[in-house]
Amino acid sequence: MALDIEKPIEGSFQIIGGNFDTAGAASSQLKSKLVELGVNEEVIRHAAIATFEAEMNVIIYAAAGRLSYVITPTYIEIKIEDMGPGIEDIEQAMQEGYSTAPEWVRAMGWGAGMGLPNMNKNSDTFKVDSVVGEGTSIEMTMNFP
Amino acid sequence: MTLKEISRLLDANVINNSIDMDMDIQSACSADMMSTVMYYHTANSLLITGLAQPSVIRTAEMAGIKAIVFVLDKKPDATLIELAGLKDIPLLSTPYCMYTASGKLFEAGMPSCLGK
Numbered sequence: 001m002a003l004d005i006e007k008p009i010e011g012s013f014q015i016i017g018g019n020f021d022t023a024g025a026a027s028s029q030l031k032s033k034l035v036e037l038g039v040n041e042e043v044i045r046h047a048a049i050a051t052f053e054a055e056m057n058v059i060i061y062a063a064a065g066r067l068s069y070v071i072t073p074t075y076i077e078i079k080i081e082d083m084g085p086g087i088e089d090i091e092q093a094m095q096e097g098y099s100t101a102p103e104w105v106r107a108m109g110w111g112a113g114m115g116l117p118n119m120n121k122n123s124d125t126f127k128v129d130s131v132v133g134e135g136t137s138i139e140m141t142m143n144f145p
Numbered sequence: 146m147t148l149k150e151i152s153r154l155l156d157a158n159v160i161n162n163s164i165d166m167d168m169d170i171q172s173a174c175s176a177d178m179m180s181t182v183m184y185y186h187t188a189n190s191l192l193i194t195g196l197a198q199p200s201v202i203r204t205a206e207m208a209g210i211k212a213i214v215f216v217l218d219k220k221p222d223a224t225l226i227e228l229a230g231l232k233d234i235p236l237l238s239t240p241y242c243m244y245t246a247s248g249k250l251f252e253a254g255m256p257s258c259l260g261k
Contacts, residue, residue, distance in 0.1 A: 020200065023199070027203070048206070106178075108200070109196040110178070112180045112181050
C-alpha cells in the first residue's frame with residue numbers, strides 16, 4: 001500500500017568512524033521515522049537491518065560517513081557514503097563469511113563477514129561502488145508492498 | 146514460553162526491572178556475532194549471547210528481538226541497561242554457558258529461530 005505523503009521525505013545523518021558508543025543511533029532514528037509514517041512492519045525490519053549494517057561498516061572501517069534517505073510513497077532509498085579505505089574486491093566482499101575486520105572488532109560482535117550480504121538480502125535493489133583509498137558508496141532501496 | 150518460564154529454566158537474574166514477565170516468546174537464537182543474528186533471526190525471538198556491548202541492544206532493536214539472555218553471568222554496563230530500558234527490551238543473566246542455556250531451553254520445547 002502506497003504511503004500517504006504529499007512529497008518525498010528526505011533526511012541525512014553524519015556518522016563518526018570508531019564511535020561504537022553511539023553505533024546504531026542513525027539507523028534507530030530512521031527506523032522511528034518509518035514507524036511514524038506507518039510503513040509496513042516487515043519493510044521497516046529490512047530497512048533497519050540493512051541500514052544498521054551499513055552504519056556499522058562506517059564505524060568499523062571509515063573515518064566518517066554520511067547516511068541519507070529518501071522516502072517516497074512506494075519505496076525508500078538509502079545511501080551511505082564513507083571516507084574509508086575502500087573495498088579492493090567487491091565480489092569477494094559480497095561472499096558470506098569473508099571479512100577483513102581485525103580481531104578487536106570481532107571481539108565486539110562484528111566482522112562476521114555478513115554485512116554486505118545482509119544489506120543485499122534485505123534490499124530490493126543494492127549497489128556498491130568503491131575506490132580503494134577514497135571510500136565506499138552503497139545505495140539500496142526497499143519497496144513498500 | 147513466557148519470560149518467567151525462561152528465567153526459571155535458566156536460573157536467571159532479571160537485570161532491568163519493571164518488565165513484563167508474562168511476555169510470550171516463541172523461538173530463540175544463540176550468537177555472539179551480531180550480523181549473524183540479523184541474518185538468520187526471526188522477529189519476536191529470544192537472543193542468547195555472551196556479548197555485553199551496547200550494540201547488542203541496537204541489534205535487537207533493528208531485528209525485532211524481544212528479549213536478551215546474557216550467559217556466564219555477564220553483567221552489562223549502565224549504558225547498555227539504559228538503552229535496553231529505552232527500547233523496552235528485557236535483559237536476563239544466567240550462570241550457564243551458551244551451550245547449556247540453549248540446551249535447557251531447547252529441551253523445554255523452545256524451537257530455534259531457523260526451525261532447524
